[in-house]
Amino acid sequence: MKHFSRVTLASGFLLASLAGNVGAATDWAISDLGSAHNIMTMRMNDQGWVILGPRVLSPTAGGYAVTEILNAQGTSGNLDLYGINNSNTVIGVDQSSGLRHAFSWSAGHRTDLPEIANWNNYIASEARQVNAKGQIIGNTGDGAAIWTPDGSGGYAVVTLNKWSTGSAINDLGMGLMSNLNSPTAIFQAGYSNGVTPTTFIPERDGFRPAGAAINDSFTVAGAAFYQAAGYSWNQVYVWQGSTVTPLPVSATAANWQMNVGAVGGINEANTIVGTGSFGPYDERAMMWTPGALGWTEIDLNTLSYTGASFGKLTQARDINERGQILGAGDYFDSASGQWSQHVFLLTPVPEPASFAMLLAGLLGLAGLMRRHVARQHTVDA
Secondary structure, eight states, rough: HHHHHHHHHHHHHHHHHHHHTTTTTTEEEEEEEEEEESSSGGGOOOOOOOTTEEEEEETTTTEEEEEOOOTTSSSTTTEEEEEEEETEEEEEOOOOSSSSSEEEEEEEEEEOOOOOOOOSSOOOOEEEEETTTTTTTETTTTTTEOOOOOOSEEEEEEEEEEEEEOOOOOOOOOEEEEEEOSOOOOOOOOOOOSSSSSSOOOOOEEOOOOOOEEOOTEEEEEEEEEEEETTTEEEEEETTTTEEEEOOOSSSSSGGGGGGEEEEEEEEEEOOEEEEEETOOEEEEEEEEEEETEEEEEEEGGGGEEEEEEOOOOOOOOTTOOEEEEEEEEEEEETTTEEEEEEEEEEEOOHHHHHHHHHHHHHHHHHHHHHHHHHHHHHHH
């Protein structure tokens, strides 16, 4: 049995390794998820479930099943969803009663998140992202906060830095914040779990960063308003440890890097997606990947994909651990004969070589297992 366990572990390692290679496919399939509604808040989980406006789209054999989340007044207006985790817990903001109130939703049950009054005695809250543990980051009171499930169906709330804005949370419970009122400056990004001290982005003169995404290796991506030498522009960046690196955007129009776009999401492979501005009215969905020589930019419009008929992919809003990319683009509706903005889902298609490698590896492991089992029988005899 000892030998067989080693072989089993080896087969698991091979499958995990090949899964990473399959994710680096050169061919893609694109699906049309319909008309866009508040694309700035849409997200997805690793199973391909998508939130879009007040709707939850769950994959089925023939497409997607749609569940509409209702507000406190019993309608779908004045409500937007902001996050979904792999347990299909959904978070959102309900503004149907006037002020904004954060909630979670799971399997048909809604839970309103506890709130803290702000300096003006208003009681409101916002939810922005939920992690694998069900922890939620957002805002209540006078700044960012993290809500943690208390084990009885409710949540305990911990406030983070005052006058900050919560934007993302990783599976380790570290909440990403922007516009922090730090001891030395305003307009910083940082992360904290509400217990340990805040880790601040390295300061740079004229650099006012907002964090958009953080993963479990503490890679942070976002965009910053940057002022230097009498000029100002928006700059997408990645922050790793003590290093802040601008993400490349090869603008085609002269000086158009003065406004280079925004970040949508990041996965555990440090692949970042977002938007690049290439000229007036020329936004393009982008992907950035790390390498030995730095970060490489990929215009998603240059990928080889089959499926729905999109004219141009303009925004990438999220990426999951399967490498699927959620975004929006220009779509031609043959029924109406008009162009409009639709939501797309890009899915990497494994290369034939990867399947051949997987098959060969599994066959080799099967032979190895048979030899080990035969050898064990001989020893037992």
